[in-house]
Amino acid sequence: MATDTLRRIRRPGPLTPEEIAGEQAARREVYAEIPSLGMVRYRDLSRKLVRMRRRKEGYESAEEDALLEEMERLWSKLTVEERDVLSHDTPKPLPARGVESKST
Numbered sequence: 001m002a003t004d005t006l007r008r009i010r011r012p013g014p015l016t017p018e019e020i021a022g023e024q025a026a027r028r029e030v031y032a033e034i035p036s037l038g039m040v041r042y043r044d045l046s047r048k049l050v051r052m053r054r055r056k057e058g059y060e061s062a063e064e065d066a067l068l069e070e071m072e073r074l075w076s077k078l079t080v081e082e083r084d085v086l087s088h089d090t091p092k093p094l095p096a097r098g099v100e101s102k103s104t
Contacts, residue, residue, distance in 0.1 A: 027081040042074045
């Protein structure tokens, strides 16, 4: 009566395209809820770039170029799922300059 208490979760061999898509979708959900350090850093740099562009009113600078290079370096290190989550992020609108928010 020797039964194996550990069962094989999935069959041996390569994954099917459906299994791969399912695993990628699960990873995207996890990264959307709990971002990696690389994702957090990329989002921070993205916000900094937006602020910098607003301050410089569209004029490019060496500081902006350095920031873009850092963002590109980080992007290349992210997984496909992390990139997918970041590319589907909707940026939070920034308040217009000189316009105070009205609290009701």
